[in-house]
Amino acid sequence: MSAASPSSTPAQGAFRKFRERNSRILPNIKARIGVGLLLAFVLLAVLAPVISPYSPTYTGFSLGASPSPAHLLGTTRSGQDILSQLIWGTRPSLDVSLTTGSITMLVAVAIGILAGLLEGIIDEILMLATNIVLVLPSIVLVIVISSYISAASDVTISFIIALTSWPWGARVIRAQTLHLKSKDFVKAAIASGENHFRVAFFEILPNMFSLVAANFFFTCLYAVVTVASLQFLGLGNINAISWGSILYWANNSNALMIGAWWWFLPPGLAIGLLGAAFALINFGIDELTNPRLRREGP
Amino acid sequence: MNRTQALIELQNVSKRYRRRTAGSARDTYAMRSVNLAIRPGEVVALVGESGSGKSTTGAIIAGLETPTSGSVVFVGDTLPSRLSGDRLKDYRRRVQIIFQDPFSSLNPVHTIGYHLMRPLLIHKVAASRAVALQAAEGLLEAVGLQPAANYLRKMPHQLSGGQRQRVGIARVLATNPELLVADEPTSMLDVSLRLDIMNLLLDLRDKRQLGMLYITHDLSGAHYMADRIMVMYRGMIVEEGLSGVLLSSPSHPYTQILMNALTRDITGLEDIPSPVDTQSAEQGCSFASRCPHRMAVCVSELPDWATVAEGHRVNCHLYSCSS
Numbered sequence: 001m002s003a004a005s006p007s008s009t010p011a012q013g014a015f016r017k018f019r020e021r022n023s024r025i026l027p028n029i030k031a032r033i034g035v036g037l038l039l040a041f042v043l044l045a046v047l048a049p050v051i052s053p054y055s056p057t058y059t060g061f062s063l064g065a066s067p068s069p070a071h072l073l074g075t076t077r078s079g080q081d082i083l084s085q086l087i088w089g090t091r092p093s094l095d096v097s098l099t100t101g102s103i104t105m106l107v108a109v110a111i112g113i114l115a116g117l118l119e120g121i122i123d124e125i126l127m128l129a130t131n132i133v134l135v136l137p138s139i140v141l142v143i144v145i146s147s148y149i150s151a152a153s154d155v156t157i158s159f160i161i162a163l164t165s166w167p168w169g170a171r172v173i174r175a176q177t178l179h180l181k182s183k184d185f186v187k188a189a190i191a192s193g194e195n196h197f198r199v200a201f202f203e204i205l206p207n208m209f210s211l212v213a214a215n216f217f218f219t220c221l222y223a224v225v226t227v228a229s230l231q232f233l234g235l236g237n238i239n240a241i242s243w244g245s246i247l248y249w250a251n252n253s254n255a256l257m258i259g260a261w262w263w264f265l266p267p268g269l270a271i272g273l274l275g276a277a278f279a280l281i282n283f284g285i286d287e288l289t290n291p292r293l294r295r296e297g298p
Numbered sequence: 299m300n301r302t303q304a305l306i307e308l309q310n311v312s313k314r315y316r317r318r319t320a321g322s323a324r325d326t327y328a329m330r331s332v333n334l335a336i337r338p339g340e341v342v343a344l345v346g347e348s349g350s351g352k353s354t355t356g357a358i359i360a361g362l363e364t365p366t367s368g369s370v371v372f373v374g375d376t377l378p379s380r381l382s383g384d385r386l387k388d389y390r391r392r393v394q395i396i397f398q399d400p401f402s403s404l405n406p407v408h409t410i411g412y413h414l415m416r417p418l419l420i421h422k423v424a425a426s427r428a429v430a431l432q433a434a435e436g437l438l439e440a441v442g443l444q445p446a447a448n449y450l451r452k453m454p455h456q457l458s459g460g461q462r463q464r465v466g467i468a469r470v471l472a473t474n475p476e477l478l479v480a481d482e483p484t485s486m487l488d489v490s491l492r493l494d495i496m497n498l499l500l501d502l503r504d505k506r507q508l509g510m511l512y513i514t515h516d517l518s519g520a521h522y523m524a525d526r527i528m529v530m531y532r533g534m535i536v537e538e539g540l541s542g543v544l545l546s547s548p549s550h551p552y553t554q555i556l557m558n559a560l561t562r563d564i565t566g567l568e569d570i571p572s573p574v575d576t577q578s579a580e581q582g583c584s585f586a587s588r589c590p591h592r593m594a595v596c597v598s599e600l601p602d603w604a605t606v607a608e609g610h611r612v613n614c615h616l617y618s619c620s621s
Contacts, residue, residue: 184403
């Protein structure tokens with residue numbers, strides 16, 4: 001158990017810690033596939049200018065062509081290359097989902113920890129606000145707000161989605177804060193003179209890493225789908241190239257009716273795959289932190 | 299008895315916990331009018347069963363809880379009900395607490411070195427991280443963890459229970475405190491390690507003239523450690539005295555039962571009511587419901603303190619009535 005490990009330099013120690021951590025996450029097959037998929041999308045987004053065959057906005061190709069060697073996924077009714085649109089569309093989709101995930105995570109952590117640490121009236125006010133936002137029909141609210149703000153930018157959309165999706169995380173994080181707060185190591189930190197800020201962010205928060213990460217990826221998943229739905233409905237900026245707007249234009253041009261599967265299927269699949277990546281990472285985290293879900297294996 | 303100024307003194311301290319359940323509030327007294335004093339270099343043992351309020355007493359002394367009523371006097375100064383700012387920081391430096399469970403008292407995400415360096419840096423005992431690192435090594439050596447440099451980089455889960463408890467003690471010593479609360483520091487350890495930890499604490503007391511509140515449910519441990527023993531039952535101190543005197547002639551019925559339990563004679567121990575079952579003890583003696591010598595007066599009036607011998611007092615009607 002506590003076998004004395006040979007003494008090592010700090011660098012070696014850090015390396016070993018890194019390896020230990022990775023070997024704990026990566027053997028999990030779901031997490032592995034999820035991280036792989038996500039990395040693939042990130043690569044696609046970063047390398048879009050290099051690998052995209054044409055400019056996604058150039059409209060000079062033949063109109064509504066089916067797949068051919070020149071246009072692997074055909075062209076739109078207005079003569080744009082769909083593959084190029086799909087590749088460039090990765091950027092805003094990833095952008096919005098990660099931004100939304102980050103904003104939501106920050107709000108959820110701040111409110112959850114604050115409510116959990118400061119009992120009494122502040123806790124009650126924060127939880128009241130949380131519960132109110134929780135019961136708001138979020139998708140409806142998002143649609144209403146984003147149609148009110150005409151041609152809302154991606155960042156605006158991120159904020160709108162975050163506005164309605166932080167309460168889930170906040171409640172879970174508050175519960176976990178209450179649990180950790182009763183642990184002796186938190187009392188010991190207080191007794192040795194740590195201030196509230198350090199207790200919250202250096203003693204309690206690091207112990208909730210998996211919870212916070214799970215919350216982040218869950219929100220990312222939610223954001224990918226929500227943003228695509230909004231754009232499909234024609235909200236947000238439909239003239240910018242994104243998976244959602246490809247779907248919007250496909251629908252607008254009756255792609256489904258004329259059987260132009262190369263137009264609506266790839267962006268739909270991309271949304272599904274990115275969502276699956278986030279979901280798989282989340283399952284992986286879940287299994288790692290909940291031993292009852294862990295499978296026997298090497 | 300020595301007359302030097304007490305390090306800490308609790309005067310009529312009560313602690314009430316209010317439990318709110320759907321509209322109605324229920325009060326539970328964890329401490330009722332507790333008086334207690336600890337002098338420099340003195341070990342006072344607080345003995346009692348689970349739920350007797352001994353840990354609450356420790357938490358109040360350690361500044362982790364505030365009393366509902368009564369006052370805490372620290373080196374002659376009556377503390378305000380809620381310490382803050384520099385005064386709180388100063389108090390935290392001078393009063394430290396060792397926890398019962400070594401598996402939950404160290405943060406699983408921080409190294410041993412981090413645990414030891416934080417108090418040094420917070421209280422500016424060490425001017426820089428490098429100095430703190432040196433000092434942390436010294437602390438580990440002081441509690442018998444050698445070679446110290448090896449332990450600094452370890453995570454808590456790599457250490458055994460006994461090693462962790464030593465780290466817990468080392469952390470507490472970092473700020474060079476004057477008063478130590480040891481909340482059942484050995485109860486979660488293997489029997490073979492208990493004596494080591496107790497000796498370590500006594501050794502530190504001798505070297506640093508620490509005052510110590512040693513909280514335990516084990517009379518023999520209390521006898522080994524303490525100069526004075528206080529027996530607590532359901533929030534009240536029922537008997538106190540110099541260790542040898544108290545243990546050779548336990549006077550309160552509760553202490554007698556505890557002593558009998560120690561010698562395996564458990565007659566009279568059969569009915570054990572839950573320690574915090576009712577508020578019935580509101581007026582009478584807290585032990586009345588369980589006492590083999592219960593009299594009418596026991597359930598209606600609080601007993602007074604009676605001196606049974608030099609340095610040995612008991613809070614029981616059996617003694618106050620006759621005298």
